Structures are given as C-alpha cells and as structure tokens.
Amino acid sequence: MSNLKILILDDEVRITEKLKYHLDKRSFEVYTANTPNEGFALLEKEKPGILILDVILPGMNGLDVLKKVKEDYPSIEVIMISGYGDMDMVIEAMRKGASDFIRKPFQVMDIQVAVERTGKFIALQKKLERAEDIGSLVSRELEGMIEKDFIGESDAIKRVIKIALKTAKDKDVNVLVTGENGTGKEIISRIIHYASPRSEQVFAPVNSSAIPATLLESEFFGHVKGAFTDARDDKKGYFELANNGTLFLDEIADMPFSLQAKLLRAIEENKVKRVGGNKEMPVDVRIISATNKNIEQLIEEGKFRIDLYHRINTIEINIPPLRQRPEDIEPLLNHFVDSFARKKNMEAPGISGDLIKKLQGYYFPGNVRELRNMVERALILLEGNELLPGDFPLKGDAQKESMYFDTLDLERNEQQLIVEALRRCQMNQTQAADLLCISRDALKRKIKKFGIEIGKTIV
Numbered sequence: 001m002s003n004l005k006i007l008i009l010d011d012e013v014r015i016t017e018k019l020k021y022h023l024d025k026r027s028f029e030v031y032t033a034n035t036p037n038e039g040f041a042l043l044e045k046e047k048p049g050i051l052i053l054d055v056i057l058p059g060m061n062g063l064d065v066l067k068k069v070k071e072d073y074p075s076i077e078v079i080m081i082s083g084y085g086d087m088d089m090v091i092e093a094m095r096k097g098a099s100d101f102i103r104k105p106f107q108v109m110d111i112q113v114a115v116e117r118t119g120k121f122i123a124l125q126k127k128l129e130r131a132e133d134i135g136s137l138v139s140r141e142l143e144g145m146i147e148k149d150f151i152g153e154s155d156a157i158k159r160v161i162k163i164a165l166k167t168a169k170d171k172d173v174n175v176l177v178t179g180e181n182g183t184g185k186e187i188i189s190r191i192i193h194y195a196s197p198r199s200e201q202v203f204a205p206v207n208s209s210a211i212p213a214t215l216l217e218s219e220f221f222g223h224v225k226g227a228f229t230d231a232r233d234d235k236k237g238y239f240e241l242a243n244n245g246t247l248f249l250d251e252i253a254d255m256p257f258s259l260q261a262k263l264l265r266a267i268e269e270n271k272v273k274r275v276g277g278n279k280e281m282p283v284d285v286r287i288i289s290a291t292n293k294n295i296e297q298l299i300e301e302g303k304f305r306i307d308l309y310h311r312i313n314t315i316e317i318n319i320p321p322l323r324q325r326p327e328d329i330e331p332l333l334n335h336f337v338d339s340f341a342r343k344k345n346m347e348a349p350g351i352s353g354d355l356i357k358k359l360q361g362y363y364f365p366g367n368v369r370e371l372r373n374m375v376e377r378a379l380i381l382l383e384g385n386e387l388l389p390g391d392f393p394l395k396g397d398a399q400k401e402s403m404y405f406d407t408l409d410l411e412r413n414e415q416q417l418i419v420e421a422l423r424r425c426q427m428n429q430t431q432a433a434d435l436l437c438i439s440r441d442a443l444k445r446k447i448k449k450f451g452i453e454i455g456k457t458i459v
C-alpha cells in the first residue's frame with residue numbers, strides 16, 4: 001500500500017504533523033494543509049488517493065469542503081475526523097460520500113487502520129476498473145472477430161449477428177437457430193457461446209442423428225457401471241460434460257420422440273440421472289439447438305413435442321438462404337479466396353465481375369458451404385491469375401434457371417418464386433408481376449403477406 005498519496009487537512013498543526021510523522025514511516029506519500037485554501041491547492045496539484053479531513057476548519061465547514069471535493073474529485077476517498085458525540089454530522093458526512101470517519105480524541109493507530117482499509121478499497125476499485133476495461137476491450141475485439149469470421153453485408157446477416165451478440169449476454173437463454181444446410185448455423189451458435197459469460201467453458205456440439213438409437217440415452221445422460229452389458233465403468237453424458245458451458249444440439253428435429261421427453265425434463269429441471277443410476281446430478285448448461293426442418297410442421301405431424309419446442313426456442317434466430325441475400329456473395333467470395341490462397345501459399349487471384357454476377361443468380365442449394373467448396377476447387381484448378389465464370393461450373397438445371405424446389409410446400413415455393421421474380425427484375429414490381437402472371441396488386445398483397453422486404457435487398 002506504499003505510494004498511496006494522502007492529504008491531511010486539519011487546522012491544528014500539532015495533529016497534521018503527528019499524523020504525517022506516523023504515516024510517512026509507513027511509506028505513504030503524505031501532504032499536510034491547515035486551511036481549506038491550502039488543501040484545495042494541494043488536491044489540485046497532487047491528486048491524492050485519500051483525504052483526511054477535519055470537520056471543523058477555519059473559514060469553511062469541513063462538510064462543505066467534503067461536498068466540493070466529491071464534486072471536483074469524485075475518486076478521492078475522504079476520511080473525516082469529527083468531534084466526540086457529533087452523530088448528526090457523521091451521518092451527514094457519510095451521506096455526502098465520506099468513506100470513513102474517526103472520532104476525536106483518536107490514536108494514530110485508528111488513523112492508520114482507516115487509511116489501510118480505504119487503501120484496499122481504492123486498489124479494489126482500480127482492479128475492477130481495469131477488469132471492466134479489459135472486458136470491454138475483449139468484447140470489442142470479439143465483435144471485430146465475429147464480423148471478420150461470419151461474413152455478410154446484407155441487412156439479414158447484420159441482424160443475425162446483432163441478435164446473436166445480444167442473446168450471448170444472457171447466459172441461460174436457450175436458442176434455436178434455423179436455416180437451410182450450410183447457412184452457418186453452427187458458426188453462429190459458436191459465436192453465441194464464445195461471446196457469452198460461458199466462453200471459458202466447453203462448447204459441446206452433438207448431432208443426435210449420428211448416434212445409434214440404442215446409445216442415445218446413455219450418451220446424453222451418462223450411465224453407471226453395470227447399467228447394461230457394455231457399461232464397464234461409470235460414464236458422464238453430454239449434459240455433465242457440458243456442465244457450465246453450452247450444449248449445441250445439431251439437427252434437433254431428428255431427435256427420437258422417446259428421447260425428447262427426457263431431454264425436456266433435463267432442461268426444465270437442470271438435473272440428469274445417469275442410466276442405471278438413481279442419483280440426480282445438477283447441471284447448468286445453455287442449450288443451443290439447430291435445425292433445417294420446419295419444426296412446427298413436425299409438431300403437427302406428431303413427430304416433435306410442442307413442450308420441448310417451447311423450451312428450446314426462447315430466442316429463435318433464422319439465417320436466410322444465400323440465394324435470398326445476393327449482396328453477401330461478393331464479400332464471401334473475397335473471404336474464401338483470400339483464406340484459401342493464404343492456406344495454399346499462393347497469391348490471391350482477381351475475381352471477375354461476370355463471375356460475381358453469375359454467382360448472384362445461382363440458387364445455391366448448399367448455401368455458403370457450397371460456395372466455399374466451389375472456391376477451393378477453383379483455386380486448385382486455376383491456371384491464370386483471375387477467377388472467371390468458367391471456373392465455377394454450376395449444378396445442372398440450376399445453372400439455367402437458377403431455381404429448383406427442394407420441397408413441395410406450396411407457400412414456401414410461392415414465396416421463393418416471388419423473391420426470384422423480383423430479383424430478376426431488379427425489384428421492379430410491375431415487371432415481376434408480369435413475369436409471375438399476376439396483377440401488380442396481387443403481387444403487393446403477397447409481398448406484404450410474406451413480409452418480403454423491398455429495398456436494396458430482399459431478406
């Protein structure tokens with residue numbers, strides 16, 4: 001606690017000298033003043049950490065000095081010295097922000113204890129401030145990283161990042177990420193985890209469709225030795241392994257119905273029971289689930305439990321397919337070209353404008369993953385120093401029409417057709433209505449019904 005600056009302001013020279021003598025010996029840097037004016041001059045010049053202030057001073061009441069000090073130098077801690085029995089004054093001083101008080105007559109040890117206590121408090125405050133600074137630096141850096149890694153300039157992607165970062169802050173809220181294959185559901189889930197207070201703990205990705213049905217329960221909840229033939233030892237399940245962290249349930253819609261009830265119970269009660277065991281283990285995990293399926297339809301078909309759905313989708317984040325955000329193609333293309341070129345130790349080739357146009361008109365059934373794979377292939381085969389449309393052969397009919405349907409869901413396809421028609425007509429609604437063989441009013445109604453945004457982008 002050495003090097004802490006202390007100013008003693010008391011009209012009695014005898015007291016200021018005695019205290020200075022005592023505190024100097026303890027390696028504090030001590031200044032003394034016997035009038036408020038002297039005191040203010042030293043406050044301004046030395047900016048001490050602690051002011052020891054007598055309540056009775058010539059020319060200005062100690063309480064008024066305290067008030068002014070707290071206004072002008074709020075970080076200075078003030079220890080008041082008061083006359084015996086002056087309780088009202090003590091209360092008033094504490095209200096005005098004094099951190100401690102000592103009654104006259106006092107021993108120098110009383111002052112020393114008060115100074116040390118206040119010094120510890122100042123050190124703690126500094127530590128907290130530093131931690132806050134570091135925390136905000138980390139989050140700023142993290143946001144920068146996220147924008148670098150999760151590429152996209154469309155309003156839709158900016159919105160996804162914004163919701164993900166907001167959601168991350170609440171460490172317990174369960175999130176459902178929806179979107180077609182390859183849209184980046186897993187990356188956004190990792191972003192939520194690493195931007196959350198759970199970031200120091202595990203992010204445990206689990207794809208239940210990859211686990212044999214007979215093992216599902218023991219994989220999720222663990223088992224005790226002897227619970228079944230192969231259970232030779234006690235084993236922790238995913239919930240216990242992800243304790244304090246995040247459990248990422250990929251392809252949640254494929255979870256067998258029988259396991260859904262057990263999963264629901266674990267999420268609701270924050271407890272799991274190992275297979276064959278009878279002890280309930282408390283667990284603290286955030287669940288992030290992902291699906292490319294329409295869960296509401298599965299609920300109607302009796303394949304997914306509605307109560308589980310409500311548990312897992314406190315926040316739902318939908319990542320739109322790449323074809324609905326053509327303005328993300330160019331930044332993604334640049335990103336993948338740069339990163340693969342770096343990996344392959346080659347100079348990044350140029351990208352022709354025609355190639356960008358070609359890709360912006362493509363349906364991208366495999367979304368961003370497909371684009372990434374295309375870039376990798378093109379860079380391996382590249383001979384010149386510019387990527388051209390011919391370096392990116394597109395899949396069959398999709399190349400000609402840039403549309404095909406992977407579902408026979410009439411509404412989804414209707415919406416898709418409208419988006420496609422608008423895109424082909426550069427958002428001109430009259431032309432798009434002609435193309436769709438409907439009236440302009442009918443098109444307007446449908447745009448409203450599906451919530452299609454018309455502007456520079458469609459999301």
Ligand SMILES: Nc1ncnc2c1ncn2[C@@H]1O[C@H](COP(=O)(O)OP(=O)(O)OP(=O)(O)O)[C@@H](O)[C@H]1O
Pocket residue numbers: 149150151152179180181182183184185186187188250290292368369372
């Ligand atoms: N916005 C993006 N910026 C950069 N890379 C992306 C983006 N979106 C997706 N990717 C890349 O695309 C690939 C697929 O992403 P990811 O695995 O997160 O998708 P997914 O939606 O979880 O896919 P699936 O449903 O098939 O599991 C990854 O290599 C990822 O790095």
